[in-house]
Amino acid sequence: MEIFVREADEHLTSLQGGLLALEKEPDNKGLIHELLRNAHTLKGAARMLGFEEISVIAHGMEDLLKAMEDGERAVDAGAVDLLLKGTDAVTRMVTALVNGSDAGVDLDQLLRAFAGEELDEESVAQPEPALVREDGLGDTVRVKVKTLDSLINRMGELIISRKRFEEKSSQFKELARTAASRELQEFHRALEEDVLYLNYLVQELYLDAMALRMLPLRTITEGFGRMVRDLAREQGKNVDLKVAGDQIELDRILIENLKPVFLHLLRNSVDHGIETVDERLVQGKLARATISISARYEGSSVRIDVRDDGRGIDPHKVRQIAIAKGVIDKEQAEVMGDEEALYLVFEPGFSTREFITDISGRGVGMDVVKRNIERVKGNLLLRSEVGSHTEITMHLPLTLSVVEALLLLSGSEQFAIPLNYVQETVKLMRGDIVSVGGKEAIHIRGATVPLVSLAELLGLPERKSLLETGRIEAVILKFREQSLACVIDKSLGSSEIVVKGLGEQLKSVRFVSGATILGDGSPALILNVPDLFVHAEGGEAAFGRMLEEGGVRKVKGRVLVVDDSITTRTMERSILITHGYDVEIAVSGEDALTKVRGAQFDLVISDIEMPGINGFELTSRLRGMDAFREVPVIIVSSLSSDADKRRALEVGAQAYIVKGSFEQGTLLDTVEALIG
Amino acid sequence: MLNEQQSGSDEITSILRDMREEYWRGVTETEESRGEALECVTFVIGGESYAFETAMAAEVIRIPKLVRLPKVPEVIRGVFNLRGDITAAVDIRRLLGLSASELTPAARIIVVKAKKFMTGLVVEGVKGVEPLPVDCFEPAPRSLGGQREFIRGQFALESGMVMLLDIEKILESPEIIINMAE
Numbered sequence: 001m002e003i004f005v006r007e008a009d010e011h012l013t014s015l016q017g018g019l020l021a022l023e024k025e026p027d028n029k030g031l032i033h034e035l036l037r038n039a040h041t042l043k044g045a046a047r048m049l050g051f052e053e054i055s056v057i058a059h060g061m062e063d064l065l066k067a068m069e070d071g072e073r074a075v076d077a078g079a080v081d082l083l084l085k086g087t088d089a090v091t092r093m094v095t096a097l098v099n100g101s102d103a104g105v106d107l108d109q110l111l112r113a114f115a116g117e118e119l120d121e122e123s124v125a126q127p128e129p130a131l132v133r134e135d136g137l138g139d140t141v142r143v144k145v146k147t148l149d150s151l152i153n154r155m156g157e158l159i160i161s162r163k164r165f166e167e168k169s170s171q172f173k174e175l176a177r178t179a180a181s182r183e184l185q186e187f188h189r190a191l192e193e194d195v196l197y198l199n200y201l202v203q204e205l206y207l208d209a210m211a212l213r214m215l216p217l218r219t220i221t222e223g224f225g226r227m228v229r230d231l232a233r234e235q236g237k238n239v240d241l242k243v244a245g246d247q248i249e250l251d252r253i254l255i256e257n258l259k260p261v262f263l264h265l266l267r268n269s270v271d272h273g274i275e276t277v278d279e280r281l282v283q284g285k286l287a288r289a290t291i292s293i294s295a296r297y298e299g300s301s302v303r304i305d306v307r308d309d310g311r312g313i314d315p316h317k318v319r320q321i322a323i324a325k326g327v328i329d330k331e332q333a334e335v336m337g338d339e340e341a342l343y344l345v346f347e348p349g350f351s352t353r354e355f356i357t358d359i360s361g362r363g364v365g366m367d368v369v370k371r372n373i374e375r376v377k378g379n380l381l382l383r384s385e386v387g388s389h390t391e392i393t394m395h396l397p398l399t400l401s402v403v404e405a406l407l408l409l410s411g412s413e414q415f416a417i418p419l420n421y422v423q424e425t426v427k428l429m430r431g432d433i434v435s436v437g438g439k440e441a442i443h444i445r446g447a448t449v450p451l452v453s454l455a456e457l458l459g460l461p462e463r464k465s466l467l468e469t470g471r472i473e474a475v476i477l478k479f480r481e482q483s484l485a486c487v488i489d490k491s492l493g494s495s496e497i498v499v500k501g502l503g504e505q506l507k508s509v510r511f512v513s514g515a516t517i518l519g520d521g522s523p524a525l526i527l528n529v530p531d532l533f534v535h536a537e538g539g540e541a542a543f544g545r546m547l548e549e550g551g552v553r554k555v556k557g558r559v560l561v562v563d564d565s566i567t568t569r570t571m572e573r574s575i576l577i578t579h580g581y582d583v584e585i586a587v588s589g590e591d592a593l594t595k596v597r598g599a600q601f602d603l604v605i606s607d608i609e610m611p612g613i614n615g616f617e618l619t620s621r622l623r624g625m626d627a628f629r630e631v632p633v634i635i636v637s638s639l640s641s642d643a644d645k646r647r648a649l650e651v652g653a654q655a656y657i658v659k660g661s662f663e664q665g666t667l668l669d670t671v672e673a674l675i676g
Numbered sequence: 677m678l679n680e681q682q683s684g685s686d687e688i689t690s691i692l693r694d695m696r697e698e699y700w701r702g703v704t705e706t707e708e709s710r711g712e713a714l715e716c717v718t719f720v721i722g723g724e725s726y727a728f729e730t731a732m733a734a735e736v737i738r739i740p741k742l743v744r745l746p747k748v749p750e751v752i753r754g755v756f757n758l759r760g761d762i763t764a765a766v767d768i769r770r771l772l773g774l775s776a777s778e779l780t781p782a783a784r785i786i787v788v789k790a791k792k793f794m795t796g797l798v799v800e801g802v803k804g805v806e807p808l809p810v811d812c813f814e815p816a817p818r819s820l821g822g823q824r825e826f827i828r829g830q831f832a833l834e835s836g837m838v839m840l841l842d843i844e845k846i847l848e849s850p851e852i853i854i855n856m857a858e
Contacts, residue, residue, distance in 0.1 A: 152760070413743060458746035502755065504792040505764050507855040511746045515755060515762045522741040523757050 026075035060114030218246040245295035273310030315341040346370035407492040411460025421529040423476040454486040557602035589613025608637040623652040713807035719799040722774030728843040790847035
């Protein structure tokens, strides 16, 4: 039966959605056929399990749809209504099956209606949309958001701890190798497998934890189409509800607070905003009114607009009511601007018969809307034009939202940019950059896009060796109809991030819309793209010139030379400097470890025999550091035995040069082979 | 189950707090016979000793990774991750008009709770928590100039001067709030 309930639920949802669509496009034969298929399958499934009553209703619906398909019956509001009532009846019967309760459906009357008789309005109880979802399938639990928050934060800690564990494991690998113990090496292999499995589990767990807290807006908007339609029909109005952006995910708590907000706004719109069909026609409007809900990410918030093309709100009338209700006095009303006056409808004392919305028998004022939005620290804007429209814009915080973002490095800091602003990332060469009116730009996909330095825009120090690879990386951002190319240090790929607010102290920071916490526990700022567009003036970053000059005297790379012999290190240093490398000297292994802290090198050249930390140990320690795991190491030593060479490769060195055969050429060739 | 443990540990925390309060009451009482004392966290900024009431401090941490914010005044050094919450690090030396030298490994962040947010105060080093005798307290000298606004006075101790910061005023000061939208 469980399978039947699930299947029936699917068909009923399709029927409901399909019927509403059919009302809008009555000539859509394909749609009718699809609905026919739904009713037919439902009938078959019900009959197979002996749910005779459901099967009979489905049969009636099928007959009616067939008649529509064959053109024997007009596709009008009455017919669609009847089909919707049939859908409701079946929905209630399925729910009754699950709960073991009585569906309260007057089957005979319904069937007579399908047979062509007038339906008595009272016979089919008022529909309660989403009944099956809410009460029928009790497979959800309520959890405190605080608990979820704490869960997510602990997941972050777990990820950091996992990283440390990984590092310890690779250190252990070195130890086992140094000790040349087969037992330890085997132990390490087993440990490594466990670490891998743990990694996998942590990753999955993290995704699950993230998903727990988020819900798509769709969760609440799904039933609205039906609600608006029924409300409107009761009042002889014709209203179409359009929903856009309902895939946007919001925190549960936001969703919960939004539901009553939407219900009130929609109800209010239908009751007071939308005119009757006659009135609309007289005013030269379309008979069918439109209410639209549209949601999208905007800057530091989710923006949701609820707009109707009804009669609008008259500020004079609002003032009169507010005075009559004692919300404001005459003097206040006189100094109050029209725009300001509109907001009076949200005041607690304002609710009048005209503005009260009545949901399940309780009269609640519009102040609920304002209160709920404020509770989630959102912002509410009301705009209206008499005779034309009313628009309510809600800006909701992202505090707990999740977005897909591009992570990147600029000015040595990590940043995130929401992917909906990112067109692509590109690698640029000298020829790609053009000058337009003294400013730099690039041609991309047939458009000329201004080129700016992200680091410079943000006031961060530019990375010195931008041109190591001979190219620069840029991210192409889009906002409304514009594009902007921002030069960055490096793109780090896209990832799903939890967006956190900056809190009450940092209310509004230019270029920043929030922050996220990275896998290693450090924060990364989320860039506010509209801000970047506003301030991205004067792209005179002169990347073209830098690339141009790069060909002549470019800094090829930064090398750290480690040797306790002054002769060797001075010689190595002068060879490298003459050939365009930037060189730093360390006189011992310890000195080298101090110098690499917080600095970037492209290559390390080290001696083996030094007092204290020797070259092998230095190499192995560098391999254990995040920033130096991939940096090539060349060992230059007077030790020439194969065992030493093997040992050097084992600890992670890329090349081994014997000092005896040391020539300028050998060193340079090796360096160039490794870092160009 | 978890909630029970939680409330159990809450209970323990509150018992501990009561015990601590009782202890400090005892200490203050004995000291009252000699003269009142103010329980303070003392630290170094601009090379000198400063203090504020321990009750205002939530915790002391090592300087974590600070992420700089673009185009903000230097008084905000950056943000850090305080157990999942993005928190600002305030360089109060700038606010007080002191020279801001490079931070050494001894530097710490004292996390304090303002009315609406938690924030971190960057200090060059934390000396400890100690009762400062009210007898030795004197108003801030006029010579202090600009920083006088945030200083309630000073303790002239045998070991040297300790400035008492007006931490509440610092936390309410508009300089530490970043609101570029206005």
